[in-house]
Amino acid sequence: MAAPVRLAALTQLRCAVFQTSYNPTSARTGAKYLRARLRGPAMNSYYPQTLDLSQIAREFPELDIVNPDEEQRFQDVEDKKKRGKGKPKKARDAAQGRRQSRKK
């Protein structure tokens, strides 16, 4: 049976030979956060690229691109307004606000 001192010396020598760090007390060095590979690039490529018409229209206003979904949305808002389902009127002052009266 080898003495603990001899075993420690053996470990130290082994670390020197194989170029690993000698850490007999197993103190945390945080090295695993530096050693781990970066996950961001792989994470970023999960969703396939989609064609965003409104973004293209914003970048190239001279092309006059019409986004049918957006046109449909404007039409829906107009239709709702006609049926009295538009956005509520803004309160003139704080006293008129619906939220103010509800709190009391």
Add this chain to the structure above:
Amino acid sequence: MPNIRVLRDIKARELVRANEVARRAYLYVARNQSLPPQVRHQAQLQLNTFSRYTRPTTVKNRCIETGRGRGIIGEFGLCRFQFRQKALRGELNGVQKASW
């Protein structure tokens, strides 16, 4: 057009990628027991100032067709129903309905 949850997830993925190196550096300092406690504490406080979306654990794999968050089959990135439909249509290579 992806729904809001997918857009939020895309934003989180972008932020994780942008802040990954800085977060790793702070993590290294905060978790390193050979450094003085004050320095480690400062690093931990810095880590807490990052937005919630810079943490890799906030990223969730959602269905790339419908944006559904549950029942995702990881290999295809599809929720179970989209997976079934696509497989039956023969759009997934190497997938066929079991029969014996």
